[in-house]
Amino acid sequence: MVAGRKFLIFSSVAILATGIILMVGHLYSSYTTTIEAQENRLREGVDVSVSLIQSIYGEVKDPVKTLDILKKGYIELDQKNLLQNLSSAAE
């Protein structure tokens, strides 16, 4: 009687614990994937920006002038419009 009850409690706790571990694992994996996707988005934007800055610097060969050009384009912008603004500033 006591052994049966102990087995029942032990198996329910084991099933519940396994379920919770699986759910927590799934949540962690899902969260990591989401954050990685956002990092990739940021990385893409940064790569474009770095390419542009290096292009400007390649043209003017002077960091101060490059900075001036960039300052002209230094406004609150989202990353999609950055290329266009930087191009305009460079011209």
Next chain:
Amino acid sequence: MWKGGRRDETSINIAAHGPLAKPLQAALEGKEGSLRALDYNGREVLAFYHPIPDLGWGIVSKMDIDKAQESFFSTGERFILLLLAVVGCIWLIFFKFARGLQRELNQTQLRLKLARSKAENANEAKSKFIANVSHEIRTPLAAILGFSEFLVKLDFGGRVTKYSQRIQENATHLKGIVDDLLDLSKVEAGQLEFEAVEFSLKEQIKTTLSTMKKQAQAKGIALTSLFDPLLPERVRLDSKRFNQIIFNLLGNAIKFTSSGSVQIKLMIAEVNLLQVEIADTGCGMDVEQQRRLFKPFSQGDRSISRKFGGTGLGLHLSRKLAEGMGGNLILKESYPDKGSTFLLTLPFEAADPKTNNWVEKPRPDTGTELVLSGNKVLVVEDSPDLQEICADILKDAGASVHCVDTGRKAIQLAAAGNFDLIFMDIQLPGMSGIEATRELRQGGYEGPIVALTAHALKNQKQNFEQMGFSDYVTKPYDWHDLIEKSQQFCQKKNIVVGDQ
């Protein structure tokens, strides 16, 4: 939003102390990666940093952390999180509750264990107390019975004899109650022993009926018996306990019947299974009374004990005895004002008719004959009354009797005197009867020593022989038993002496 910086001392210094300091510094150091940081507005952001090697600059791109996590929380994961939280809460509550329950259960079990231990101790103490008290009561009771028997035998006539008989009857009744109490304490302690002996069922029942006939006749009740023709002549069963049960059932039947009859019927239900049915036309019982019937110290109801008396032990003890003998005792049927029928079922062994081990020995008439004339008997008994009774019985039979009250005195006297027989009480102050007998035997004493005991079962001769005794006699002293045993050992000695 982006932020750039030049990789010189000033810019590194600014980067090290301003907002987004960590990602900026990492970028200026030529590293690439992402981390969480606070922006210019003090909000938590996800920042990605990257160096611009040609210029010695670094670039940081950031995104609000809420926005970065938005897609995660907008999906089914939110439900899972909620579910996890709920399950966690339930689990916590359940465990807290279960732990509380477990603690309570443990405490209850502990309390139960303690209570059980207390009850067992109390029961043991009660049984010991009953056994001790019964023994203490039996000693003076044995004296009352012995002296009243003397008075009856002396036959003064008139009221003296009548009163002596009454004293004897009441003392016998009281002895029955004490014996019942003692038996009950033995049953509860699991110490009750049963001993199968060979006897005639018919003879036993007839003897019991003749004993109870007077009681039934006084109430005008017919007491009848009916025997199955298949009933074996002799059986092996504990005759003492069987008789105790029958005596109790018949006694109850007569007690609770005011008119009509009481019948005892002996049948063979199966091979070696005896059924005894005792039916009366008495007051009967209702269902509630029947329910309480076999409980110890309880009768049908309180009015019964007031009207008829009794301890309420008889049926409980009878059932226990029947169960101890492998059988059972039940109330077959009972109807108020119509009567009751009890059914006793007992397994038995039929005695082999070819081997006639059972011989009905006629009891010697020891009332007037001087059968122990010329014999010297030593009585070792600490109770002065019982000593006197024992000595007087033997003296009446013609024996020369010496009495002592300790084992030590008995050893000294036995060594000095030439006794034909020694009666030795088991429970003596200081040195017990068993120790005294052992010392006598070790000292080379070879004469017969008969034990006097209040606790022995019948036919335990072998046990007593192992202790150095020749035989034993039970208390209260039975006149015939004492003389018969004395005769037996004194005759043996006389024969040996004669042969020489």
